[in-house]
Amino acid sequence: MKRALPVTREDNFPEWYQAVVDQADLAETSPVRGCMIIKPWGWGIWELVQASLDADIKRTGHENCYFPLFIPLGFIAQEASHVEGFAKEMAVVTHHRLKVVDGKLVVDPASELEEPLVVRPTSETIIGDAFRRWVSSYRDLPILINQWANVVRWEMRTRMFLRTTEFLWQEGHTAHATREDALEETLKMLEVYRALAEDVLAMPVVVGEKPESERFPGAEATFSIEAMMQDGKALQAGTSHYLGTNFARAQNIRYQSAAGDLEFCHTTSWGVSTRLIGGVIMTHGDDDGLRLPPRIAPKQVVIVPMLREKPEDAEVLAYCERLEAEIGKLSAFGQPLRVKLDNKPARSANKRWDWVRRGAPILLEVGPRDMASDQVTLIRRDKLRDGDKIVSQGILRSGFLERAPDLLAEIQANLYAEAKARLDGNIRSDFEDFEAIAAYFGAAAEDDEARSSFRGWARAPWARPTGGELEAVEARLKALKLTLRNVPTGRQAPLDAACVFTGRPAVEEILIARAY
């Protein structure tokens, strides 16, 4: 079975992932350790994700701002758990000048900063400092802001989009008068993320609360959306944090209540990043490359003229140009349909496969015969093959123009349905005890292959252990390369079920999985 990528998902999932990133022209490694170059096709996807999410962030009452890239070292130290969580992995600016010594460019030792600056790994502290200045009365609350920014976390092992030293994200930060208001905000943005993942990226997720040990450093509660990749691993695709009054106490963010008392604000923060693109790849990609949900495809329809260096080429090209103009007048998902005529000088077959690998949802191939019968040859990227054969279909030009928006909606829905079936079909909950879970994930298997083959997730009764008891649970899981994902929202533990870890009565269920 010849496929467009040099490696299949089954052969080697990590290599397949990297092959998609390369061959779909999404990104490439840079000479800077752990930092990537996002190429136009990858950036185009991110622009569409941004546009959709930005509209939702504004619709829910938030305003965008911009805060400094650098954070004074002293700020990081203000919130104790925050320090602990982040202290080990930051880029630190210590000097501000270079100079030439013996013909060589070096750091000028005389330019050492009095206080080192950290390149922001996240902005709670620098934004909290502004909140302190901005808030004085309950009338100033809530403060609802967001920024689109680059952040840096010095990662030892990096992987394109999933974990890079520099990445791009949005970070929302809000301050409220009460715990209730702040929690409502935290959950509202979690729902915005769920809708983004499911409705825009066609990536089904499980919404829930992270266990105590997986909280954001300094948070009272962390919620996440978790998506299942095609290797069965979980990807944390977005998080929303209720920070309680922890940062407010550390940074003295207080307001005067209506009653005249001075109270600490309750704050939240929430973010999603370019990691989402990694999620899209591992949710929808196949052995021919990427498959893009139409809502985030930089080009939704690509026209490839079948030119043969013959006189009729000009006519075919003219036909394609008219077609491009006609399609460009259509709308899909409430926006102008994004169409491209690929008329660069290259073999038609190469162009076809370039667009297949890049995941353009609809390919239209147009040759002299199509033109003669006023039709196009349509290839749907989500249903590319029947066995080994490429599925293409002749369709009247007028018929395509009529159907195109619906067809794109159908592809969007189809990709979602496929992933949703995979997620729902691969969360098992029929485990008697922890040993059964361990056995399922291949702890007993001698070979690495069994350990790492597709296993989906386990859902198990959970008594919500804390402190040392929780640490012991995590240690047992870690030995099996497993992690606690989240406690799905709105799901009850079975009656009388016992926690698989502690044996105590379960109060909820928790998801267990290998994870990125």
Add this chain to the structure above:
Amino acid sequence: MKRALPVTREDNFPEWYQAVVDQADLAETSPVRGCMIIKPWGWGIWELVQASLDADIKRTGHENCYFPLFIPLGFIAQEASHVEGFAKEMAVVTHHRLKVVDGKLVVDPASELEEPLVVRPTSETIIGDAFRRWVSSYRDLPILINQWANVVRWEMRTRMFLRTTEFLWQEGHTAHATREDALEETLKMLEVYRALAEDVLAMPVVVGEKPESERFPGAEATFSIEAMMQDGKALQAGTSHYLGTNFARAQNIRYQSAAGDLEFCHTTSWGVSTRLIGGVIMTHGDDDGLRLPPRIAPKQVVIVPMLREKPEDAEVLAYCERLEAEIGKLSAFGQPLRVKLDNKPARSANKRWDWVRRGAPILLEVGPRDMASDQVTLIRRDKLRDGDKIVSQGILRSGFLERAPDLLAEIQANLYAEAKARLDGNIRSDFEDFEAIAAYFGAAAEDDEARSSFRGWARAPWARPTGGELEAVEARLKALKLTLRNVPTGRQAPLDAACVFTGRPAVEEILIARAY
């Protein structure tokens, strides 16, 4: 004459500028030296500038990408003049970890990087490195890319928007087969910047080439748009550089020509930044605050209900809500009209002045009497006063709805015309010699005030001196705090004119001004 700002332009222009930044709620200083916090109203302006320019950048065939924030020190050293131009002012990352020592958070000495990383002051070198990999044949050319990014230049004296350590910009980078193609690109993007400045920001500019001494480090030619601020100083508002083959030679960016030869690419780069917002302030602001051209006003129409804590308040509010919905259905400049009902609990008069200071183009005040006669009271920010008196006008609701888009276009045109008259009326060219120019700019004046009072620009015949001769010219100007701005495009030197500096026959004219 009471005005809404505590200081007038005439009193103290720099303080007036800072007052606008503060009181229009555009930005504030941060605890990080030289870095500012851009607040929602300021960021909203930047988003509109970005959206407009981004569309033009794409329309002219460029694609957006994203390159790393960090540049290895060795890259900066590759292009010799580039080093010289930038070497003195960069943030340098030398370590990648913090640790706690004796309860104090410090930089971990063990985490020193083998090669320091510079926070990008501009990205020619890191992008050129990618071009080297991306280009092999003439068929790969041109490469036309752009990125929106933050950059850092360690500035000793900073001023909000105009010169900050971190700033936001777009930087376009292109590679071409020939000098002609690259020069055409350089000038095409210069024209895009001119159109942005004049048509979108309503800020008239002079387009021209910078003298050799003012070129971008490593460029063969640098072109700029120069705007005249209300204190007569020039603001370089955008630059476009033809880099020749300098960076290509330094970084080995070569292509195989159709004839089979290996040739160096000709590259360009061009950028505009958040500095543009400083230009907008100093072009359009008045003693009551900012005046925003409607095309970049985050809110074009603001409705202020005149509430008096009386029963009819609810009715007035409902009337305003209907009005907001009706206005929101209109279009202006081809986009949905941006309207806001300011219903926050504050005194109406305070709200009025907040929006005056922020520069919202149209204010609608609505009280019970307006409602009773189905009208609104309209205040145009561009024509706020007649003498000391605020000019407001009752207008039927239906009439306003009909006229609103035209009114916004009229305000946009009016702000441009006002600034254009100032620019055109304040470039003097009737100087006999350099002494006359020096005298005009107050070199002879004893007091600082005469030196710094409004003087506009001088335009003088220019023989295009180079090297040491040019250095001498600049030294003479520097003593008077004057600078060479650019050689306006398409303007001939008067017949037989002699260069005011060298006495040799002039080949063109050059602009001389104080500058930001």
